[in-house]
Amino acid sequence: MNKNKWIGERTIRPDGADKVTGRASFAADTTMPGMIWGSVLRSPHPHASIVNIDITKAASLPGVKAIVTAKDIVDFPFDTPAPLGIQDMRWMTRNVMAREKALFHGHPVAAVAATSEEIAAEACKLIEVNYEVLPWVIELEEAIKPNAPILHNILEFDGKPSNIAGTLEHKKGDIELGFQEADTIIERSFTTRPVHQGYIEPHACLVSVTADGKATIWSSSQGQFMVRAMTSMLTGIPQSDIRAIPAEIGGGFGGKTIIYLEPIATVLAQKSGHPVKMVMSREDVMRATGPTSGSMSKVKIGAKKDGTIVSVQGTFYLQAGCLPGSPIRGAAGCAFAPYDIPNVHSLGYDVVSNRSKVAAYRAPGAPIGAFAVESVLDEIAEEIGMDPLALRLKNAAREGTKAAHGPVYPRMGYAETLEAAIEHPHNKVALGNLQGRGVASGFWFNAGGESSAQVNVTEDGNVVVTTGHPDVGGSRASIANITAELLGIDYQRVSVLIGDTATIGYSNLTGGSRVLFASGMAVTDSTEKVIKSLRERAAIIWDIDPDAVTWEEGEARPAGANAGMFEPLSLEDIADRATETGGPIGAGAQLNTAGAEGGFATHICDVEVDIELGIVRILRYTSFQDVGRAVHPSYVEGQMQGGVAQGIGWALNEEYIYNKDGIVDNPGFLDYRMPVCSDLPMLDTVMIEIPNPKHPQGVRGVGEVPLVPPLAAIRNAIYNALGIRFYSLPMSPPVVLEALDISQAAE
Amino acid sequence: MAKMHVSTTINGEPEEFLCEPNETMLDVLRDRLNLTGSKEGCGSGDCGACSIMLNDTLVCSCLMLGAEAEGAEIKTIEGMADGLSLHPLQQKFLESAALQCGICTPGMLVAAKALLDENPDPTETEVRFWLAGNLCRCTGYDKIVRAVLDTAEEIRGKA
Ligand code: FES
Ligand code: FES
Numbered sequence: 050m051n052k053n054k055w056i057g058e059r060t061i062r063p064d065g066a067d068k069v070t071g072r073a074s075f076a077a078d079t080t081m082p083g084m085i086w087g088s089v090l091r092s093p094h095p096h097a098s099i100v101n102i103d104i105t106k107a108a109s110l111p112g113v114k115a116i117v118t119a120k121d122i123v124d125f126p127f128d129t130p131a132p133l134g135i136q137d138m139r140w141m142t143r144n145v146m147a148r149e150k151a152l153f154h155g156h157p158v159a160a161v162a163a164t165s166e167e168i169a170a171e172a173c174k175l176i177e178v179n180y181e182v183l184p185w186v187i188e189l190e191e192a193i194k195p196n197a198p199i200l201h202n203i204l205e206f207d208g209k210p211s212n213i214a215g216t217l218e219h220k221k222g223d224i225e226l227g228f229q230e231a232d233t234i235i236e237r238s239f240t241t242r243p244v245h246q247g248y249i250e251p252h253a254c255l256v257s258v259t260a261d262g263k264a265t266i267w268s269s270s271q272g273q274f275m276v277r278a279m280t281s282m283l284t285g286i287p288q289s290d291i292r293a294i295p296a297e298i299g300g301g302f303g304g305k306t307i308i309y310l311e312p313i314a315t316v317l318a319q320k321s322g323h324p325v326k327m328v329m330s331r332e333d334v335m336r337a338t339g340p341t342s343g344s345m346s347k348v349k350i351g352a353k354k355d356g357t358i359v360s361v362q363g364t365f366y367l368q369a370g371c372l373p374g375s376p377i378r379g380a381a382g383c384a385f386a387p388y389d390i391p392n393v394h395s396l397g398y399d400v401v402s403n404r405s406k407v408a409a410y411r412a413p414g415a416p417i418g419a420f421a422v423e424s425v426l427d428e429i430a431e432e433i434g435m436d437p438l439a440l441r442l443k444n445a446a447r448e449g450t451k452a453a454h455g456p457v458y459p460r461m462g463y464a465e466t467l468e469a470a471i472e473h474p475h476n477k478v479a480l481g482n483l484q485g486r487g488v489a490s491g492f493w494f495n496a497g498g499e500s501s502a503q504v505n506v507t508e509d510g511n512v513v514v515t516t517g518h519p520d521v522g523g524s525r526a527s528i529a530n531i532t533a534e535l536l537g538i539d540y541q542r543v544s545v546l547i548g549d550t551a552t553i554g555y556s557n558l559t560g561g562s563r564v565l566f567a568s569g570m571a572v573t574d575s576t577e578k579v580i581k582s583l584r585e586r587a588a589i590i591w592d593i594d595p596d597a598v599t600w601e602e603g604e605a606r607p608a609g610a611n612a613g614m615f616e617p618l619s620l621e622d623i624a625d626r627a628t629e630t631g632g633p634i635g636a637g638a639q640l641n642t643a644g645a646e647g648g649f650a651t652h653i654c655d656v657e658v659d660i661e662l663g664i665v666r667i668l669r670y671t672s673f674q675d676v677g678r679a680v681h682p683s684y685v686e687g688q689m690q691g692g693v694a695q696g697i698g699w700a701l702n703e704e705y706i707y708n709k710d711g712i713v714d715n716p717g718f719l720d721y722r723m724p725v726c727s728d729l730p731m732l733d734t735v736m737i738e739i740p741n742p743k744h745p746q747g748v749r750g751v752g753e754v755p756l757v758p759p760l761a762a763i764r765n766a767i768y769n770a771l772g773i774r775f776y777s778l779p780m781s782p783p784v785v786l787e788a789l790d791i792s793q794a795a796e
Numbered sequence: 797m798a799k800m801h802v803s804t805t806i807n808g809e810p811e812e813f814l815c816e817p818n819e820t821m822l823d824v825l826r827d828r829l830n831l832t833g834s835k836e837g838c839g840s841g842d843c844g845a846c847s848i849m850l851n852d853t854l855v856c857s858c859l860m861l862g863a864e865a866e867g868a869e870i871k872t873i874e875g876m877a878d879g880l881s882l883h884p885l886q887q888k889f890l891e892s893a894a895l896q897c898g899i900c901t902p903g904m905l906v907a908a909k910a911l912l913d914e915n916p917d918p919t920e921t922e923v924r925f926w927l928a929g930n931l932c933r934c935t936g937y938d939k940i941v942r943a944v945l946d947t948a949e950e951i952r953g954k955a
């Protein structure tokens with residue numbers, strides 16, 4: 050295959066062969082000579098002061114090499130904010146290791162490194178912790194009651210200690226005046242449960258510290274630079290002495306944008322003098338990492354008879370877990386963002402309780418907001434007798450709309466997703482008994498930020514590209530497509546690597562749907578510099594002006610007055626003469642990118658309800674998304690399908706079940722029921738390409754918005770099938786059966 | 797505890813190892829034999845990331861003891877390709893983008909091969925139920941199921 054158009058091609062990913070043969074090295078696959086094992090002691094109480102920790106017995110167990118408690122981790126005092134990206138190190142230090150108090154069942158309290166995993170676990174049991182058990186609170190509605198147990202006295206709301214850690218508000222126009230214009234006003238309350246990201250690979254790391262104090266960390270994360278920065282802050286080792294090497298990552302979905310094990314393993318390695326490996330069990334993952342927030346929300350929408358939405362109000366309470374930081378920005382900011390509405394008021398509350406601290410999960414907060422808004426819109430459509438897609442199209446935000454959360458939209462394709470959905474054959478399939486169809490839309494901000502890249506031409510005229518982002522779903526293939534297209538060379542001639550913190554410039558997280566947007570820009574910038582250098586070298590060889598050389602179809606050609614005067618020079622030809630034309634050929638870029646622009650999607654879902662078992666089966670599912678430019682269509686479709694599947698799990702089954710002692714009762718895949726292969730149909734996708742005007746290839750983030758519409762689309766479909774409206778998730782078989790019983794009793 | 801001595805065959809080669817009586821086959825493969833292609837997603841038989849073949853039966857190696865490998869024929873993901881030439885399922889997974897993060901992929905491939913060895917012409921439903929023990933959180937299974945059906949068709953075409 051020799052061609053030079055690669056953007057939009059379904060190429061085979063550069064890291065693929067390793068991943069289908071079992072050779073790819075994930076974090077838990079890494080070992081080192083002399084390596085020992087770390088294990089974490091976790092709190093048996095959901096809320097308790099730590100009075101004293103006695104490690105004497107544990108330390109004397111043969112095989113134990115080091116023990117760590119909060120005393121060994123750098124403290125960030127409670128009253129002094131210490132922001133790092135979207136996190137605050139005051140909370141991170143307390144999340145990594147309980148300090149004054151254990152704040153949830155499973156909270157790390159101490160850790161041991163020993164010559165085997167079994168000895169380390171045994172030693173953990175010998176650590177004597179003197180706890181003073183405190184009253185605790187798990188559920189959101191309990192945590193905001195006036196007499197609720199308070200987690201952090203320093204957090205105040207309305208002048209009093211409170212579990213409300215913060216608020217966020219967006220306002221546009223005057224909602225009261227707006228509601229006066231409405232012919233129909235519907236106000237409803239909703240709840241959703243916390244759900245876990247559910248990555249199949251548990252957190253793992255291996256850390257080695259040398260006698261001169263230099264640390265090397267192999268770990269599974271969504272950002273090696275985040276690992277380096279946080280580990281540095283929590284251990285006091287300067288960033289220049291930490292090398293964070295990104296292992297292949299077995300799923301993250303936002304859950305690996307923070308660290309858990311790395312600083313603990315680093316201190317254990319420092320103290321023991323051995324490389325230390327730590328791997329979480331699935332139970333640890335479920336008890337002590339992630340999830341995303343549970344929520345309570347209230348949404349009020351006013352519309353005129355013709356469907357014009359005149360005023361909206363939304364209040365969103367989100368569970369943060371035990372430390373502040375729930376995604377209220379995503380909930381309050383994205384909820385109404387698909388619509389052009391004159392009067393908007395949106396308010397988010399960040400609420401702590403005795404559960405594990407939430408972590409980002411695919412469009413954090415946005416699915417929660419959309420669940421409420423898109424459900425009320427369905428009821429408005431029914432009340433005024435309008436097709437729900439037509440209602441959305443009538444109110445769709447378009448180029449020039451000013452969103453309540455701030456921006457004025459550039460050219461984007463939300464309306465196109467609705468038009469495509471209206472026309473699509475799926476929307477016309479006839480439905481049978483107990484079957485129903487639902488629709489919903491969604492928005493996600495997307496993100497830019499810092500990315501670095503290096504593009505080097507090898508001596509034999511091929512290309513090696515290095516970027517700084519862990520590849521969670523095929524981004525290396527997309528980077529290779531872009532580079533091959535810009536250079537006009539075969540895709541096979543481009544290798545793409547992920548650099549570690551010592552070999553590539555700072556690059557922010559793989560998250561926010563930012564990777565291909567930002568690293569695509571850095572790679573484009575670097576490749577353009579390389580092309581300029583190639584033209585200059587051809588000019589030297591031909592002894593003409595560089596401006597008289599063009600780069601086309603993978604070769605330098607004399608242009609203008611010199612056109613046709615010289616034989617074109619290929620990349621190989623110029624690489625071969627690099628030494629005489631100025632030395633090595635390569636260029637890098639370190640950018641702070643802007644202009645990511647939001648992503649919009651509309652989903653149609655058909656369900657069938659088994660009224661004997663209460664099971665909701667997904668019959669058909671089609672997602673329509675403005676994807677900007679699909680650089681590698683298969684991996685764009687993959688993002689859309691993966692997000693939908695997670696949404697189906699969130700809507701229908703997934704939830705944490707806490708027992709009366711404040712302990713999670715279902716910390717495993719058997720009882721925390723994520724969708725399996727036989728639960729799902731094929732997930733159809735329609736990619737609509739409205740190029741992002743602010744990106745050289747037109748890229749728009751695509752990874753997150755697919756999780757925004759499903760919750761409401763499924764809920765609306767169930768209404769269409771049964772005539773029953775649900776206001777809480779999950780709509781699991783027992784819940785559906787109960788609702789069916791109630792509705793039968795009412796008849 | 798005294799270690800046990802186990803003689804077995806792994807991917808066609810004779811192999812001997814020592815293991816604890818309570819040690820799982822998954823730990824033996826990963827920690828003693830450096831065959832880290834089999835993954836641990838749960839350790840409780842619920843994710844299928846550790847899938848291997850034990851005497852031509854698909855099993856979760858996290859639910860099997862190392863000692864049970866005595867005298868058995870074990871096949872792992874590392875034995876699926878013939879040297880550097882990929883099995884048709886591996887090739888099709890690559891072409892169809894049937895993996896995103898790739899952590900479920902070794903187990904998925906081992907399970908899918910077991911299906912096609914037994915049933916060369918499965919329906920979509922049969923594929924979905926056969927793979928129901930292999931969790932994938934990234935793909936929504938769509939491209940995986942298509943890759944398995946397409947490979948089956950391709951193999952049948954050649955037979
Ligand atoms: S690790 Fe064996 S089934 Fe999950
Ligand atoms: S590809 Fe990530 S879990 Fe399947």
